[in-house]
Amino acid sequence: GEPLLRIEGLQTHFFTPEGVVKAVDGVSLSVPTGRTVCVVGESGCGKSITARSVLRLVDRPGKIVGGSIQWSSSGASPVDLASLDPDGPEIRRVRGGEIGMVFQEPMASLSPMYTVGAHLSEALRLHRKMSKEQARETSIDLLRRVGIPQPERRLDSYPFQLSGGMCQRVMIAVAISCDPALLIADEPTTALDVTTQARIIDLLKDLQAQNDMAMLFITHDLGVVAEIADQVTVMYLGKVAEHGTAEQIFEDPQHPYTRALLRSIPAVRGGGTRSRLAAIRGMVPHPLHRPAGCPFRTRCDHAIPGICDTVTPEATRFEGDHVAYCHLHTEAGAATRSASGPAV
Numbered sequence: 001g002e003p004l005l006r007i008e009g010l011q012t013h014f015f016t017p018e019g020v021v022k023a024v025d026g027v028s029l030s031v032p033t034g035r036t037v038c039v040v041g042e043s044g045c046g047k048s049i050t051a052r053s054v055l056r057l058v059d060r061p062g063k064i065v066g067g068s069i070q071w072s073s074s075g076a077s078p079v080d081l082a083s084l085d086p087d088g089p090e091i092r093r094v095r096g097g098e099i100g101m102v103f104q105e106p107m108a109s110l111s112p113m114y115t116v117g118a119h120l121s122e123a124l125r126l127h128r129k130m131s132k133e134q135a136r137e138t139s140i141d142l143l144r145r146v147g148i149p150q151p152e153r154r155l156d157s158y159p160f161q162l163s164g165g166m167c168q169r170v171m172i173a174v175a176i177s178c179d180p181a182l183l184i185a186d187e188p189t190t191a192l193d194v195t196t197q198a199r200i201i202d203l204l205k206d207l208q209a210q211n212d213m214a215m216l217f218i219t220h221d222l223g224v225v226a227e228i229a230d231q232v233t234v235m236y237l238g239k240v241a242e243h244g245t246a247e248q249i250f251e252d253p254q255h256p257y258t259r260a261l262l263r264s265i266p267a268v269r270g271g272g273t274r275s276r277l278a279a280i281r282g283m284v285p286h287p288l289h290r291p292a293g294c295p296f297r298t299r300c301d302h303a304i305p306g307i308c309d310t311v312t313p314e315a316t317r318f319e320g321d322h323v324a325y326c327h328l329h330t331e332a333g334a335a336t337r338s339a340s341g342p343a344v
C-alpha cells in the first residue's frame with residue numbers, strides 16, 4: 001500500500017552570501033507503516049536536513065525549493081508537507097503530534113526553565129487536549145514506559161538535574177506522548193556514552209514494536225543501522241547513493257560509497273574481528289564546490305572517465321526496492337566503458 005511517508009525529489013537549498021548550498025538535492029525515500037528506515041552518511045551529507053525538511057524545521061537561509069513530502073496518516077488523504085506554511089497550524093499539528101521527534105542533544109532540546117512534568121504536560125495538553133490531572137497521570141505512565149525510575153518524583157526535576165541518558169529518555173517520552181505514527185530520530189544516541197547508547201537503542205526498538213510506530217532514524221553509525229534498520233538509505237553530498245533492505249545494504253552493497261563505508265567500520269555482523277579499518281580516501285568536497293557528474297567521483301576508485309565526471313548517475317534498480325545511483329550499473333556507464341576499451 002501507500003507508504004506512511006513518501007519523499008520525492010526533495011531539494012532543500014541554502015542561499016548563503018557565498019552561493020547556493022544544495023544540502024538536499026533530489027532525495028527520494030519512503031517509510032512504510034511500522035518499519036524503521038535508517039538514513040546513513042557522513043556529516044554534511046544532508047541526512048539531518050532531510051529529516052528537518054519533513055518537519056519543516058529548516059531555518060533561513062534554507063528553503064525547500066523542489067520535490068514533495070507526502071504524509072499519509074491513519075487513512076487520511078496524503079498531505080504534502082513541503083507545501084505547508086512552516087509556521088501554520090497544519091504542520092504544528094503534525095509536528096510533535098502525528099510525527100514525534102528526538103534530536104542529538106537532549107539538553108538542548110529540553111528547556112532549562114521547565115520541569116520534566118511541564119515538558120510532558122505541554123505536549124499532552126496541546127495535542128491531546130488533556131486536563132491537568134489526566135496529563136499528570138499520563139506523564140507518569142510515559143516516564144515509566146521509557147524506563148525512568150520513580151517517575152512521580154521525576155516530574156518535578158529540571159533537565160540539569162538529570163544525566164544525558166535520562167534527558168534523552170525524557171525527550172523520547174515527550175516524542176511518543178501523542179502516540180505518533182512516525183518517530184524521526186536524528187542521531188539520538190550520538191552524544192551519549194556507549195552503554196547508554198545501547199540502552200536507548202533497545203528502548204526505541206521496544207517502543208516501536210509495542211506501538212507499531214515507524215521510525216526515520218538518522219545516523220552516521222552503521223553499527224546502529226545494523227541493530228535497528230529494516231531499510232537503509234545511504235546519502236552522499238545531498239544525494240541518495242543507494243537504498244535497500246538492511247540485508248541488501250550489508251550483504252550485497254552495489255555502490256562504491258556504500259562498500260567504502262562498510263569497510264570503514266568494524267565487522268558488525270558475523271563476529272569477525274578486523275583490527276584495521278579502511279578509511280575512505282580523500283575528503284567530502286565542500287558543498288559549494290560540488291563535483292560535476294557523480295558527487296562521489298573525487299573519492300571513488302572505480303570512476304569511469306568520460307561519464308562519472310560529467311553525467312549524474314540515474315537510479316539502477318536491483319531486486320525489490322534495492323536501487324543504486326552509480327555508472328558501474330547504468331547503460332550510459334557500460335556504453336562509455338566499452339567505447340574506451342577494457343574496464344580497469
Ligand code: SF4
Nearest residue numbers: 294297300308326327
Ligand atoms: Fe564511482 Fe562513477 Fe559510480 Fe560515482 S558513478 S560511484 S564515480 S563508479
Ligand code: MG
Nearest residue numbers: 043047048187
Ligand atoms: Mg546531523
